[in-house]
Amino acid sequence: MKIRHATVDDAEELAHLILQVEKESDFLLFEAGERTLTPKQQRSQIEAMQNEENSTILVAEAEGKLVGYLVARGGRARRNKHTAYIVIGVLASYRGKGIGTMLFAELERWARTKGIHRLELTVVVDNQRAVSLYRKMGFEREGIKRHSLLINGKYVDEYYMAKWM
Numbered sequence: 001m002k003i004r005h006a007t008v009d010d011a012e013e014l015a016h017l018i019l020q021v022e023k024e025s026d027f028l029l030f031e032a033g034e035r036t037l038t039p040k041q042q043r044s045q046i047e048a049m050q051n052e053e054n055s056t057i058l059v060a061e062a063e064g065k066l067v068g069y070l071v072a073r074g075g076r077a078r079r080n081k082h083t084a085y086i087v088i089g090v091l092a093s094y095r096g097k098g099i100g101t102m103l104f105a106e107l108e109r110w111a112r113t114k115g116i117h118r119l120e121l122t123v124v125v126d127n128q129r130a131v132s133l134y135r136k137m138g139f140e141r142e143g144i145k146r147h148s149l150l151i152n153g154k155y156v157d158e159y160y161m162a163k164w165m
Helices: 008-024 039-050 099-114 128-136
Strands: 002-005 056-062 065-074 083-090 118-124 140-151 154-164
Touching: 002 099, 008 039, 008 056, 008 065, 008 083, 039 056, 056 099, 065 099, 083 099, 099 118, 099 128, 118 128, 118 140, 128 154
Parallel strands: 083 118
Antiparallel strands: 002 056, 056 065, 065 083, 118 154, 140 154
16 A cells, blocks of 8 residues: 655546545435536646645555545645645445455644644544544544435434544
Protein backbone atom coordinates (compact mmCIF):
# COMPACT_ATOMS: atom_id res chain seq x y z
CA MET A 1 0.00 0.00 0.00
CA LYS A 2 1.36 3.38 -0.98
CA ILE A 3 0.03 6.70 0.36
CA ARG A 4 1.04 9.79 -1.59
CA HIS A 5 -0.08 13.22 -2.71
CA ALA A 6 -2.17 13.24 -5.88
CA THR A 7 -0.67 14.64 -9.05
CA VAL A 8 -2.35 15.90 -12.21
CA ASP A 9 -1.52 12.53 -13.78
CA ASP A 10 -3.99 10.96 -11.30
CA ALA A 11 -6.91 13.11 -12.47
CA GLU A 12 -8.76 10.56 -14.58
CA GLU A 13 -8.35 7.66 -12.18
CA LEU A 14 -9.15 9.83 -9.14
CA ALA A 15 -12.35 11.15 -10.75
CA HIS A 16 -13.48 7.57 -11.41
CA LEU A 17 -12.53 6.52 -7.86
CA ILE A 18 -14.53 9.32 -6.24
CA LEU A 19 -17.61 8.50 -8.33
CA GLN A 20 -17.26 4.79 -7.55
CA VAL A 21 -16.99 5.44 -3.80
CA GLU A 22 -20.14 7.57 -4.04
CA LYS A 23 -21.92 4.59 -5.65
CA GLU A 24 -20.80 2.29 -2.83
CA SER A 25 -21.72 4.43 0.18
CA ASP A 26 -24.94 5.78 1.65
CA PHE A 27 -22.98 8.13 3.91
CA LEU A 28 -21.51 10.68 1.49
CA LEU A 29 -22.97 14.03 0.50
CA PHE A 30 -23.53 13.08 -3.14
CA GLU A 31 -25.67 10.10 -4.11
CA ALA A 32 -24.62 7.65 -6.80
CA GLY A 33 -24.90 9.33 -10.20
CA GLU A 34 -25.94 12.68 -8.77
CA ARG A 35 -23.01 14.57 -10.18
CA THR A 36 -20.54 14.35 -12.97
CA LEU A 37 -16.86 14.66 -12.24
CA THR A 38 -14.76 14.70 -15.37
CA PRO A 39 -11.01 14.07 -15.49
CA LYS A 40 -10.65 17.69 -16.68
CA GLN A 41 -12.53 18.99 -13.62
CA GLN A 42 -10.48 16.76 -11.33
CA ARG A 43 -7.25 17.92 -12.96
CA SER A 44 -8.26 21.54 -12.36
CA GLN A 45 -9.01 20.79 -8.72
CA ILE A 46 -5.64 19.09 -8.23
CA GLU A 47 -3.84 22.01 -9.89
CA ALA A 48 -5.71 24.56 -7.77
CA MET A 49 -4.99 22.70 -4.55
CA GLN A 50 -1.30 22.34 -5.42
CA ASN A 51 -1.19 26.15 -5.43
CA GLU A 52 -2.75 26.39 -1.96
CA GLU A 53 -0.31 26.05 0.92
CA ASN A 54 -2.94 24.54 3.23
CA SER A 55 -4.79 22.12 0.91
CA THR A 56 -3.93 18.72 -0.54
CA ILE A 57 -5.33 15.48 -1.90
CA LEU A 58 -3.84 12.22 -0.68
CA VAL A 59 -4.38 8.94 -2.50
CA ALA A 60 -3.97 5.32 -1.48
CA GLU A 61 -2.57 3.08 -4.19
CA ALA A 62 -2.70 -0.73 -4.12
CA GLU A 63 -1.64 -3.08 -6.87
CA GLY A 64 -1.08 -0.13 -9.20
CA LYS A 65 -4.56 1.38 -8.81
CA LEU A 66 -6.09 4.09 -6.65
CA VAL A 67 -8.30 2.62 -3.92
CA GLY A 68 -8.78 5.54 -1.52
CA TYR A 69 -8.49 9.29 -1.20
CA LEU A 70 -8.44 12.03 1.41
CA VAL A 71 -9.09 15.65 0.48
CA ALA A 72 -7.94 18.33 2.92
CA ARG A 73 -9.27 21.77 2.01
CA GLY A 74 -7.61 24.59 3.92
CA GLY A 75 -9.36 27.69 5.21
CA ARG A 76 -9.22 30.61 2.82
CA ALA A 77 -9.45 33.58 5.19
CA ARG A 78 -6.58 34.73 7.41
CA ARG A 79 -8.63 33.77 10.45
CA ASN A 80 -9.05 30.13 9.41
CA LYS A 81 -5.98 29.35 7.32
CA HIS A 82 -4.82 27.16 10.21
CA THR A 83 -7.74 24.76 9.58
CA ALA A 84 -8.42 22.04 7.03
CA TYR A 85 -11.76 20.36 6.29
CA ILE A 86 -11.45 16.65 5.52
CA VAL A 87 -13.33 14.35 3.13
CA ILE A 88 -12.26 10.71 2.85
CA GLY A 89 -13.36 7.75 0.75
CA VAL A 90 -12.18 4.17 0.27
CA LEU A 91 -13.46 1.56 -2.18
CA ALA A 92 -15.78 -0.91 -0.44
CA SER A 93 -13.54 -3.89 -1.24
CA TYR A 94 -10.60 -2.18 0.51
CA ARG A 95 -12.38 -0.98 3.66
CA GLY A 96 -11.26 -2.42 6.98
CA LYS A 97 -7.67 -2.87 5.79
CA GLY A 98 -6.11 0.13 7.52
CA ILE A 99 -6.18 2.46 4.53
CA GLY A 100 -8.09 5.18 6.38
CA THR A 101 -5.58 5.01 9.23
CA MET A 102 -2.68 5.34 6.78
CA LEU A 103 -4.32 8.27 4.98
CA PHE A 104 -4.87 10.09 8.29
CA ALA A 105 -1.31 9.38 9.45
CA GLU A 106 0.06 10.95 6.26
CA LEU A 107 -2.39 13.83 6.60
CA GLU A 108 -1.05 14.59 10.08
CA ARG A 109 2.57 14.55 8.86
CA TRP A 110 1.64 16.93 6.05
CA ALA A 111 -0.46 19.18 8.34
CA ARG A 112 2.39 19.63 10.80
CA THR A 113 4.75 20.75 8.02
CA LYS A 114 2.15 23.26 6.80
CA GLY A 115 1.29 24.74 10.18
CA ILE A 116 -2.25 23.35 10.16
CA HIS A 117 -3.55 23.48 13.74
CA ARG A 118 -7.10 22.15 13.33
CA LEU A 119 -8.46 19.27 11.24
CA GLU A 120 -12.24 19.06 10.99
CA LEU A 121 -14.93 16.96 9.35
CA THR A 122 -18.56 15.92 9.51
CA VAL A 123 -19.78 12.33 9.61
CA VAL A 124 -23.23 10.73 9.53
CA VAL A 125 -24.02 9.57 13.07
CA ASP A 126 -24.97 6.08 11.81
CA ASN A 127 -21.62 5.60 10.03
CA GLN A 128 -20.08 3.76 12.97
CA ARG A 129 -17.07 2.48 11.01
CA ALA A 130 -16.05 6.05 10.13
CA VAL A 131 -16.84 7.42 13.60
CA SER A 132 -14.62 4.71 15.11
CA LEU A 133 -11.78 5.55 12.72
CA TYR A 134 -11.99 9.25 13.50
CA ARG A 135 -12.01 8.65 17.24
CA LYS A 136 -9.05 6.30 16.90
CA MET A 137 -7.20 9.05 15.03
CA GLY A 138 -7.84 11.53 17.86
CA PHE A 139 -10.88 13.40 16.57
CA GLU A 140 -13.41 14.57 19.14
CA ARG A 141 -17.10 15.20 18.68
CA GLU A 142 -17.90 18.91 18.93
CA GLY A 143 -21.58 18.93 18.10
CA ILE A 144 -24.45 17.55 16.06
CA LYS A 145 -25.99 18.86 12.84
CA ARG A 146 -29.59 17.71 13.26
CA HIS A 147 -31.45 16.51 10.15
CA SER A 148 -28.40 17.51 8.13
CA LEU A 149 -28.90 15.11 5.23
CA LEU A 150 -31.81 13.28 3.62
CA ILE A 151 -30.67 9.71 2.93
CA ASN A 152 -33.04 7.10 1.53
CA GLY A 153 -36.05 9.22 2.50
CA LYS A 154 -34.90 9.66 6.11
CA TYR A 155 -33.40 12.75 7.74
CA VAL A 156 -30.11 11.90 9.43
CA ASP A 157 -27.83 13.74 11.82
CA GLU A 158 -24.12 14.39 11.40
CA TYR A 159 -21.44 14.86 14.01
CA TYR A 160 -19.06 17.78 13.81
CA MET A 161 -15.64 16.34 14.72
CA ALA A 162 -12.23 17.96 15.01
CA LYS A 163 -8.66 17.33 16.06
CA TRP A 164 -6.04 19.84 17.13
CA MET A 165 -2.42 19.37 16.18
